[in-house]
Amino acid sequence: MTGERRERSTEAFFGRRHGKTIRPAQASALAAGLEKYRIDLDQPAPADLRRLFPVDVSKLRLEIGFGGGEHLRHAAAADPDTGFIGIEPFINGLAKMMVALDRQPLANLRIYDDDATQVLDWLPPASLDGIDLFYPDPWPKRRHWKRRFVSPANLDRFARVLKPGGKFRFASDIDHYVNWTLLHCRAHGAFEWQARDADDWRRPYETWVRTRYEAKAIRENRIPAYLTFVRT
Incomplete structure (x- = not known):
């Protein structure tokens, strides 16, 4: 990257930024990749976000907290007509x-x-057209619940940037966080849960890729829920 990055305030919805020391080859790929793919928030957002991409796209999706990127890479490769923005503050996942x-x-x-x-x-x-929040940190201790990403303030943000009819998708294996999200979306009023029966939230999304985290959760008898809300 060229130049110095401007420090920005954070609302601390995520935990640590670093894990194990990354290898030199990973560090090189990280630096080159951020130079190529990173969006620059110091520049005004284009009125037409499709201009962020060097190829023609017709739809735009955002994934918050993509981890190692398994799902995001699969989704972007499978749907070249959609422009994807992925966000991940954890350096090891980025690498x-x-x-x-x-x-x-x-x-x-x-x-x-x-x-x-x-x-x-x-x-x-x-x-x-869509926002995905898959397996976010559940912050299980009550004193940390204010750090959960699903909150009235962030649902306001989602409602502002989603087109009418756009979808907010949320997946988690933590029952309390699933219920938390259902209650917060219902209380907000701008989101309608798209579920008619239990299979609608038990069935993974189309083209879903099971990550190692999800496989581990299932082995440990934690049942994932896949919620879809439509921006009204």
Whole structure:
């Protein structure tokens, strides 16, 4: 990256930024990948977000907290007509993603490596067709619940940037967080839960890729829920 990054405030919805020390090859891929894929919030957002991408796209999606990027890379490769913005502040996940993108570049993908609220506040109103929040940190201790990403303030942000009819998708294996999300979306009023029976929230989304985290949760008898809310 060229120049110095401007420090931005964070609302601390995520935990640590670093895990194990990354290998030199990962560090090289990370630096090169961020130079190529990172969106620059110091520049005004284009009125037409499709201009963020060097290829023609017709829809725009945002994934918050993509981890190692398994799902995001699969979704972007399977749907080249959609532009994807992925957000992940954890350096080790970013490095894994960038190593994979070095092997298989994706022109319909952009990345941000800090607080997702910064991107949400930067985006133009009614600019996204979808927002995905898959397996976010549940912050299980009551004193930390204020750090859960699903909150009235962030649902306000979602409502602002989603187009009418746009979808907010939420997946988790933590029952309390699933119920928390249902209650918060119902109380907010801008989101309608799309479920007619239990299979609608037990069945994974189309083209879903099971990550190692989800496989581990299922082995430990934690049942995932897949919620879909439509922006009214």
